[in-house]
Amino acid sequence: MNTQTSPSPQFYLTAPAPCPYLSGEMERKVFTHLVGQRATEMNDLLTQGGFRRSQNIAYRPACESCRACVSVRVLVNEFELSRGFRRVEATNADLVSTVFPAQPSTEQFSLFRHYLDHRHQNGGMSDMSALDYAIMVEDSHVQTRVIEYRLRVPGDGISAQPRGELIAVALSDLMSDGLSMVYSFYNPEMEKRSLGTMMVLDHIRRAKALGLPHVYLGYWVQGSKKMGYKTRFQPQEHLMHQGWTRFPLESEG
Structure with missing residues (x-):
């Protein structure tokens, strides 16, 4: 063979x-x-x-x-926090984010199932098992990392293994020109924290610190409420037939 x-x-x-x-x-x-x-x-x-x-x-x-x-990527070096984004960061100032190798945990899977059961009951991932989740995280031949977001408890500021409650997780790829957000999930009962937005903002901050110009957000689907949030992170580019193009177009105001 x-x-x-x-x-x-x-x-x-x-x-x-x-x-x-x-x-x-x-x-x-x-x-x-x-x-x-x-x-x-x-x-x-x-x-x-x-x-x-x-x-x-x-x-x-x-x-x-x-x-x-349409593929979307944020222009990291031009990104500025809006008033709303500043509120999200302030609301989540009590979180600790830690980068780990792409390895699954029972705690991650528990949060993952909680997220799916509340937000995507009829989605294509709704019946994923612990083994399925482990494969999703581990089956990568590229530079993939898991970022955990936990509520801060005393000592977590200096610990390599924070002990606070896990409330959000992002699976991300490190690329030559940016970070690609492969999949993220969070505690759906903490809506006031806007955890999905928080994770995008954290990736923008991390990319800037690494000197990387882009954060890839996957696909934006015009007409889909699920994907509408992606256009809030400006400035950004969309991949059109003529290549990566600033969105919205200057002619659109």
Whole structure:
């Protein structure tokens, strides 16, 4: 059996399936495997080209009649906190964020299940088991990290293993030109904290500290309420047919 990886990625096309974002639409995806010594390099190139990573697969929409899914990245060096974002940061000033290798934990999975059961009961991930979660976190051939966000307790400011309650988690890829937010989840009962927004703001801060110009937020889907929040992080670029383009366009005001 030949186990050598091909020098060029091989791409495949999925069968049509109902779109999870727009009612009445059908989705198809083109995908390839991210494995071998070139996985990190390919992840960078494909993400910059509008792909997303899920485990060891990079994919992007290839729908026949719809182009609603648009890749979004925040321009880190130009980003400024709005009054609303400052409120989110102030509300979450009692949190400690810690970066770990891409390794799952029972505590993470418990929060993950709590999040799915409250926010995505009928989604494609709704029946994921602890093993499924472990694979989602560990099955990566690129530079992936887990960021945990915990309520601060005495001593957590200097501890490498904070002990406060875990209330949010982000799975992120470190790329040559930015951070890519692969998946994030949080305690759905803490709505007033705006934890989803907080994690994006934290990634922008981390990218800036690392000298990286972008934070990749995945796809924005015009007309989908689930994705509407992504356009709040300005300035940003959308990947259009002519390449990465500032959004909104200057002509749009």
